[in-house]
Amino acid sequence: MADTPQKTAESRADAGTSSVTDPMISIQHLSKHFGELEVLRDVNIDIARGEVVVVLGPSGSGKSTMLRCINLLEQPTGGKIFIEGEEITAPKVNVDRLRERVGMVFQQFNLFPHLSAKKNVMLAQRKVLKRSAAEAERVALENLARVGLADRADYMPSQLSGGQQQRVAIARALAMDPHVMLFDEATSALDPELVRGVLDVMRGLAEGGMTMVVVTHEMGFAREVADRVIFMEEGYVVEEGTPEEVFDHPKSDRTKDFLGHIQ
């Protein structure tokens, strides 16, 4: 993969994909078009078990699309994606079974508004994992406690603050015992004072060894928690490396530009 031609050759990262063995996620030559619009172009990323990868990039650079390709909410146009060695882009792959292993947290929380926090966390356990009601409830309360919301179990989503809703959404994903967690701007829709609670939960997850792909604009979080930072622009991976490398010694002008704007 190291010899994959990239149009912005200067941006090739040293701490590249080749260093990862037995990757949790392997993205190879991924491309995605919406009609004429090329959103992802030859993306190659390997993510190791337990690694926390933060994806940065300006709006419209394809960050969300890449995350959504990893659990097939978008069908890639080209390339391959492997999760734990299994090719999920192969035809006739069981999409639902794949998604059990890949949890996703959305910018807009997307809690089920007709169900209480606890029931939100229980639903997929019951339907997909076929857990008993008692078992599902136990797991739900466990995970709600993990995100600090044990006392809100019976609240409806509309009775919870945005930050609390997002933490319930995280608990909901965790209850499925995923091997990978994808976060798509999990804190962007939150009022500033509510961001911290969610980031704390994510930090805790990272420390617990969860493999995470995190799209965020929280630079402090990225610097502190990320094992690797990937900078994307116009569908390309422009730069990648450790937080120190990318933040303190960015190689690409675009990365410098972007970081300048953010800070």
Place this chain on the structure above:
Amino acid sequence: MVCMKESLKTLFTTYVRWAIVLSLLLYLVPAAGWALTSDTATARSNETSTSNVLGGVPTRVTWEAMVDKGESVAAVSLQFPEGSALTEETTVRVTVLDGTERVDTDSTATVDAGASCVNVEFAQPLEEGHRLRIETYDAALPNVEGEVTLAGTYQRDDGEQVPLADSPAIKVTSASPAQKIVNWLDEQPWVQAWNSVPILRLFLNPQLVVSSIPTLVVGWLLSLMLVLLGFPLAIPIGLAFAFMKISRSRILHVIAAIYTGVVRGTPLFLQIYIAFFGLPLMGIKLNDYVLAVLVLAFNSGAYMCEIFRAGIQSIPKGQFEASRSLGMNAVQTMFSVIIPQTVRRVIPTMTSEFILLYKDTSLLAAVGVMELMLYARSLVANTGNMTPYIVAALFYLVVTLPLIHVVGILEKKLALSDEGGADTKKRKNRRGAYQQMAEEIAGGSDDGSVSYQQLANAVDTSYAHGMKGD
């Protein structure tokens, strides 16, 4: 004067004396046959908008008889059947005819209310060929279902008492409570005053209000039955077509689009005509009510399809994605996540659709399905008065007005709960409320400042009490 029937009855009921009765009857039967032959007995209809003669309600009873050959009649005692009610109000008019000529006779008529007898004495005996007519006004026949006859006796010139043969039968219908109220209303001065105003009499006649209720209640129940069977049937039809409409299959989509397009694009009136006249032409014969329910369901299903489709598509895409990302398949997502949310959203529109369908049952009157509208129409045709339509309107409103109210409440609730979502605007609004709460807390604290924790506590408390921050 003796009222024979009364005494005969006593004899009859005195079981041990049956033999005496028999011999008495034999004695009384004249060998020459009946000499005052009753050929007419009628009573004037006393029920509004029907030709029925009601028992227990005053009416005019007309009895006629011919004086036979060689007879002369000095007096007649007309015995009303048992259970009749003659009162102080009861009056009698006696007419004697010779052919078509009126004969001037002096007669005195008395009413024996206790014995239910009308007694008529003539100054000059009636002669052969005379026709006697006795009209008894304001006499109530027994309140029974069936036929009654008038009997009695007459007195010859020579003083001999001869029994009268039973008159032809009068068919009596027992009076309903409503009719009794109507008759009571007839008497009331305020009702008469009310009805003296033409517009009130024509549109809100109190007697017709009362007398049309029993009939219209039946029609109302039939209309309700039609809609209560048709509407639930329309729900699965609508749901099935809604799934077809949003499905990726081109064919299913087109079928559903044709169905909803045609049904919603043509009048229900026309669909009813086609169903009721077209199906029999094809040799399909169904019970009117069954067909009516099917047509209503078929029609409403198309509207329901659009309601469900719009409802499902109004659920944010994020709900599908969140559900699928948790590993739930399309069917699980639809039934556990999308439909429950859709139901909440579509209940107000569905209630409106129910109201429309209920009102539309009236169109079935055009093809003779007996329901509220048709009953009202026939009452109006019988009485020439608009009141039954007004009463029918009330029967429609009894159902629709509360439902319209419910729709209003549901829509308000829905609007509130929709704002409970994760949109930023809502939270901005909430913050305004938080600010206010913060100020309230500050008012009570020493230094006037509010800690974040205090604020958060206040907010959590307000959520716990289900407060909406707007």
